Amino acid sequence: MLARDFVFQSRPARVVFGAGSLQHLERELQTLGMQRALILCTPEQRWLADVIASALGDRVAGIFDGAVMHVPMAVVRNARQYAQSVRADGMIAAGGGSTIGLAKALALDAGMPIVAIPTTYAGSEMTPIFGITEGQLKRTGTDSQVLPKVVIYDPQLTLTLPIEMSIVNGLNALAHAAEGLYARDANPITSLMAEEAIASLARGIPAICSDGGDAGGRDAMLYGAWLAGTVLGNVGMALHHKLCHTLGGTFNLPHALTHAIMLPHALAYNAGAAPEAMRRIARALGADSAPLGVYELACRHGVPMALRDLGLGTADLDRAADIACANPYWNPRPIERDAIRALLQDAFAGSPPAMV
Numbered sequence: 001m002l003a004r005d006f007v008f009q010s011r012p013a014r015v016v017f018g019a020g021s022l023q024h025l026e027r028e029l030q031t032l033g034m035q036r037a038l039i040l041c042t043p044e045q046r047w048l049a050d051v052i053a054s055a056l057g058d059r060v061a062g063i064f065d066g067a068v069m070h071v072p073m074a075v076v077r078n079a080r081q082y083a084q085s086v087r088a089d090g091m092i093a094a095g096g097g098s099t100i101g102l103a104k105a106l107a108l109d110a111g112m113p114i115v116a117i118p119t120t121y122a123g124s125e126m127t128p129i130f131g132i133t134e135g136q137l138k139r140t141g142t143d144s145q146v147l148p149k150v151v152i153y154d155p156q157l158t159l160t161l162p163i164e165m166s167i168v169n170g171l172n173a174l175a176h177a178a179e180g181l182y183a184r185d186a187n188p189i190t191s192l193m194a195e196e197a198i199a200s201l202a203r204g205i206p207a208i209c210s211d212g213g214d215a216g217g218r219d220a221m222l223y224g225a226w227l228a229g230t231v232l233g234n235v236g237m238a239l240h241h242k243l244c245h246t247l248g249g250t251f252n253l254p255h256a257l258t259h260a261i262m263l264p265h266a267l268a269y270n271a272g273a274a275p276e277a278m279r280r281i282a283r284a285l286g287a288d289s290a291p292l293g294v295y296e297l298a299c300r301h302g303v304p305m306a307l308r309d310l311g312l313g314t315a316d317l318d319r320a321a322d323i324a325c326a327n328p329y330w331n332p333r334p335i336e337r338d339a340i341r342a343l344l345q346d347a348f349a350g351s352p353p354a355m356v
């Protein structure tokens with residue numbers, strides 16, 4: 001028997017998954033009728049764009065290698081101008097969340113279809129969420145127009161992602177799945193995906209930690225990231241994401257590592273209010289407790305778990321607590337300022353999560 005009524009919105013991207021699946025790119029462009037593709041990448045991944053361009057020949061209209069973090073408006077304008085000058089009729093976004101973010105920004109007004117080839121575990125390719133930064137302000141929004149038409153997941157393209165970055169990126173993906181399990185609009189389908197995502201990431205992390213070239217480990221990480229991204233694109237996020245947005249936005253802390261540090265503490269805060277989600281997270285991790293299971297997974301694989309090592313000062317904790325409690329996201333447990341301040345203290349020190 002189902003616990004409650006629900007709404008599930010299927011997002012119609014076509015997914016091609018598997019080691020070596022980049023070889024199917026031309027077939028996918030043909031199916032879409034894309035004749036003059038613009039390849040987007042960061043300057044660091046220009047080599048990948050060159051490999052793709054030489055394999056596709058005439059189907060590529062040009063390469064724009066200016067994608068950077070946070071999708072600055074000036075970069076969007078340059079890319080749009082370039083796309084018009086080469087008469088592009090679609091985009092291939094080869095890279096992580098920053099490159100896919102640029103493609104989304106272009107799709108928003110130009111309406112060009114996107115084929116995404118993700119090379120990290122951020123999961124942006126599965127969400128209708130876009131963000132563009134102008135001045136100091138990041139404008140975010142949701143529009144189904146920005147969703148890629150096709151996503152090619154080739155785990156071989158993640159082999160070059162440094163191990164530490166892969167683990168932290170994987171824990172960031174795990175956070176999307178974990179919060180998805182207690183989301184207000186969670187449903188049986190996204191919960192299945194979330195639990196499978198956590199189990200897959202928890203299998204992948206130890207495998208790639210001992211050998212970054214482990215093919216099975218890389219498959220498991222990218223598969224988990226796909227499912228976690230789908231959860232992020234379908235249901236609302238709660239306290240954990242609010243804390244991370246506060247720490248990232250106000251104190252400029254690194255995005256994925258902040259997620260890894262905060263998740264055990266946010267889960268501990270919500271444990272009493274979301275027992276079924278905790279049971280499923282713990283089961284997926286093969287642990288007795290969800291918050292401790294995540295904390296130990298991170299510690300065992302060398303993740304530095306203290307906010308103080310990221311340059312945050314003790315004096316910042318009160319301000320972070322205030323901001324995180326102002327306009328909170330929906331959360332299964334009401335937001336209590338003193339408990340949030342205590343949780344931040346634990347994360348600051350790198351202590352195990354306290355069950356409060």
Ligand code: NAD
Nearest residue numbers: 042044070096097098119120122124127129157158160161
């Ligand atoms: P990123 O795209 O910023 O990439 C970081 C660096 O790693 C870049 O230099 C990139 O070229 C390099 N890189 C990427 N893949 C590589 C590989 N396989 N080997 C070697 N180097 C590689 O990092 P990210 O973590 O993927 O994305 C983070 C951004 O994505 C953030 O701005 C975040 O806000 C955004 N994001 C958006 C959504 C959404 O739904 N809109 C979801 C998740 C993340």
